[in-house]
Amino acid sequence: MTLTELLTHAQGLETQLRSSGANDRYELHQQLHRTLVKIEHQGGHVPARLKRLDLDLLDEEIEDSFDNMPV
Known part of the structure; x- marks a missing residue:
């Protein structure tokens, strides 16, 4: 894929x-x-908005993993 195609795919x-x-x-x-x-x-x-989205989603996944930990 070209850079343009990759960017279009990421935006989708x-x-x-x-x-x-x-x-x-x-x-x-x-x-x-x-x-x-x-x-x-x-x-x-x-x-930057796509980098931020990637990091926000990673944070969500980390938070979700702690929801299942016994206290």
């Missing part, structure tokens, strides 16, 4: 994530993260 995933339910968010986040890594590896610039 962003749109899907904003309207997705909890069941789909994990897989969509994994796809987004892989796409952002590919953009960087090809020397492209990842928009």
Whole structure:
């Protein structure tokens, strides 16, 4: 994929994530993260909003993992 195609794909995933339910968010986040890594590896610039979304979703996943820990 070209950089333009990768950016378009990442933006599409962003749109899907904003309207997705909890069941789909994990897989969509994994796809987004892989796409952002590919953009960087090809020397492209990842928009700040997509980096922020990636980090916010990672924070959500970490928080969710603690919800299942016994106290």
